[in-house]
Amino acid sequence: MTEYTPSTDDVQQFVKADLRNLISKMTFDEKASLLSGPTWWTTADVPRLGIPHFKCTDGPNGIRGSSHFNPTAATCIPCETALGATFNKDLVKQAGGLLARDSKAKGDSFLLAPTCNIQRNPMNGRASLVLAFESFSEDPHLSGMLAAAYVNGLQSNGVGATIKHFVCNDQEDKRFAVSVQVEARPLREIYLMPFMLAQKYAQPWAFMTSYSRINGTHCSENEWLLKDLLRGEWKFDGLVMSDWFGTYSTDLAIKAGLDLEMPSPTHWRGPQLQHSVDAGKIDIKDIDARVFGVLQAVQRAAEADAHVVQQNSQAEAYRESPEDRQLNRRIAAEAIVLLKNTQNVLPLDKTKIKNIAVIGPNAKTRTVSGGGSAYLTSKYVVTPLEGIQQAFKGTGVEVTYAAGCYGQSLCASCILHAP
Template identity: 55%
Template sequence: MQEIILNVGVGWWHTAAIERLSIPPIRLSDGPNGVRGTHFFDSTPSSCLPCGTALGSTWNTDLIHRLGRLLSDEAHAKGAHVLLGPTVNIQRGPLGGRGFESFSEDPILSGILAGHYVHGVQKNGVSATMKHFACNDMESARMAVDVQVTERALREVYLLPFMIAVEMASPRVFMTAYNKVNGTHAPDNHHLLQDILRDEWKWDGLVVSDWFGTYSTTEAINAGQDLEMPGPTRWRGETLVHAVTSNKVKRSTLDERVRNILKLVKHSIENTSIPPNAPETQLQSEENTRLLREAAAESVVLLKNDKGVLPLDPAKTVAVIGPNADISTYCGGGSASLRAYHTVSPLEGIRDIAKDASC
């Protein structure tokens, strides 16, 4: 059963290849606010978008679409066939560790923006990934927490942005969440992956695990999780061979999992100009810089202006206090981290426009 090789990734960022059958690998890359490439540290510089919450504050669907196109171009430059974004989980509170990646607490706004994001990313053959499916809205004990949710709340709040994006843009990849939903881990959850995603929504793409987010062999394959990432496998390989030979997993089910992987590989090779194992290059341009500046400016929301502090009076002085003013914190950590082409700290920005800046 050589096809079992395809059910797990090779290293952190590639699918498996079978040279004898002329099946090439394809590359996946983080993340939702920029295409980092294959290196966590010292990565090739890339366009850094405002975080998802900032983009959600723009309410600008045309802007989101254009940013998606930029991400598609960056994916080509980084040799990535699949972008691991957007993140469309619901922001239940301000303390969620990865809440900044998501668009909003509003499922309709989140879904519409995700749809336009996916449209832009997939315009030139790159595949977008809807994540994390589903109910992944906290980082504390994220691999063990059991999200208890009624069916109505599940559908009206937590699944709605995913459903809207599926209807609008047909994303080609879904990523399962780390957490449990009503007692069952997301990648083992037949109700989520089969009953709702595939049967009700008629979606026919590839389901990939979050990294190290596979928890079983038989349950995950039968529920509908196609690809375990990263490699080498912890749950498939010989264990999956035994599950098939002992009839815990039907051969037809395994064939369906493999078919979904091959379909994505075929699409990626035929619809992009990205060769397997392509070099990672830069794509900085004045046009892209203007777009990123436009996105950053539109994402700023003024909630209060007590005593007319803004706009600043040019005749008055401004004190910049604290070392963090000279640090450019331009992106979050983890999946959202990357090296931006250009950064400006608050202090640098103030010095650029202040007439008489001094320390």
């Protein structure tokens, strides 16, 4: 990738540019370069024509930034399962606004979120109730309405949403090869429903395809899914990108409507692209359509916040405000679901409490985010034990901690004593 930093004038001119006219001036190699990410997080730029690139980032519950191993600290908001437990669209929209502000501080124009796959299968490592960090709910309507709120919060604050994983990303075993066999009715009423609602009420700037197949065809090269349904029936007008290393062909994916192969290095859109054109497998109009999708995404990002697009190669920064910290605390509070409150025990009357026992190893853990695309370094962490100790500090109440039973011991006991 070039070290191109566009000027303010370059970005402003690009925002006003006629993209189809711009495509007509591009060489084949320049077009090809735009169809795959040259780095882990960015699209390509074309300095000759003043075309900048955009930068994207993970993840669903905080803006990690560019580094997997030494990320700039971020505000860690409650995971999407917790957001789902709030049943509060307005609050989820505000969470999207917080994430947008943090995205801009790290030079990111697109967030690879939200995830709105259905939490029905414990084999789904991205959305399982065991790990519980990347999806809203097992309910299609709730997932879709909250995904729409999340997208509106992001995009109304100038950061594009990349809703994922389209569609039926429901297990991690053989994630690149598995074929999800699903009939038309449950596909539409359950698995596609959250994406359809998000498209109807929020119009995400981008969709990310699933690693898997549905009914035998990979999602990233599924013409019915991307062309007929998404762009045809649902009238989606935006960017379709692959999940990372989730592209499996050159001609099939381009003809189906996959605009962007991510990440670098390209496996399918380098020399293979020219070879496919020479062999008559791809028409140049198919390539131009995919180039338009990428350029339109860059243009939308530049129009929303030209400064972020211009300065996205600068050092990433952590930002914080008292208002956002209070918002984050409110989200966490509303995510708590009280199942039963016999005899109105809660809230506790501090004047009548003498001793508090805190039991369980998780009371002292500092794990606040999931793994994979949800992993980040939180700027601060307050464990449950620390929070309780702080709440009763100076009151004379004695707080006692005991580890109790560790999870691995419980699992081993269940296995040994299973019938």
